[in-house]
Amino acid sequence: MSVSDNWFYSVKAAQRDLVKLCGTIERAAGIANVSKTQMGRFVNATDPDLMPLHVIVVLEKECGQPVVTQVMAAEQGRRLTDPDEERQVERDVMTGYAALMQQSASVVNALASAMADGQVTPVEAQGIDRALSAMQIATQDLRAALAGVKAKGGVKASLSVVSGEGA
Numbered sequence: 287m288s289v290s291d292n293w294f295y296s297v298k299a300a301q302r303d304l305v306k307l308c309g310t311i312e313r314a315a316g317i318a319n320v321s322k323t324q325m326g327r328f329v330n331a332t333d334p335d336l337m338p339l340h341v342i343v344v345l346e347k348e349c350g351q352p353v354v355t356q357v358m359a360a361e362q363g364r365r366l367t368d369p370d371e372e373r374q375v376e377r378d379v380m381t382g383y384a385a386l387m388q389q390s391a392s393v394v395n396a397l398a399s400a401m402a403d404g405q406v407t408p409v410e411a412q413g414i415d416r417a418l419s420a421m422q423i424a425t426q427d428l429r430a431a432l433a434g435v436k437a438k439g440g441v442k443a444s445l446s447v448v449s450g451e452g453a
C-alpha cells in the first residue's frame with residue numbers, strides 16, 4: 287500500500303508543528319531520546335524520514351496536542367475530539383479570536399508575498415503551509431472556546447467599553 291504525496295506532506299507538516307509546540311529541535315530530540323540530526327530530518331519537508339510511533343506519542347504527550355495523530359485520523363476519514371470538556375470551557379473566546387486574526391493576517395501576507403511575482407515556489411508554498419497550519423490551530427482553539435460557551439449556555443464577554451472621559 288502506498289500513501290499519497292498529500293498525506294506525506296501533511297504528516298511532515300504535522301511533525302514540524304509538533305516539534306515547534308515542544309519548543310526547539312534540540313528540546314524535542316531530548317524528550318524523544320533521538321539525535322538532533324534525526325529530529326531535523328523529521329521536520330525537513332524534503333526528507334523521507336517519518337517519526338516512529340513512540341516518538342509521536344512522547345512528543346504529543348509533552349505538548350498536550352495530538353497534532354500528528356489528527357492527520358493520521360483524517361487520512362482514515364476520522365477526527366479526534368477533546369474529552370476534557372473543562373479545558374474547553376476555560377478557553378477564552380476573545381484571546382482565540384485575536385490569535386485567529388493574527389494568524390489570518392500571516393496567511394494573507396504569505397500568500398501575497400508568494401504571488402507577487404506571479405509564481406509560487408516550493409519554498410513559498412512551505413511558508414504558506416506553515417502559516418495555514420498556525421491558522422488551523424488558532425481556528426481549533428477558537429472553536430473549542432465557542433463549544434465551551436455553548437455548553438455553559440453563554441458567557442459574559444470579558445471586554446468593556448473604555449471612554450476617554452475622566453481618564
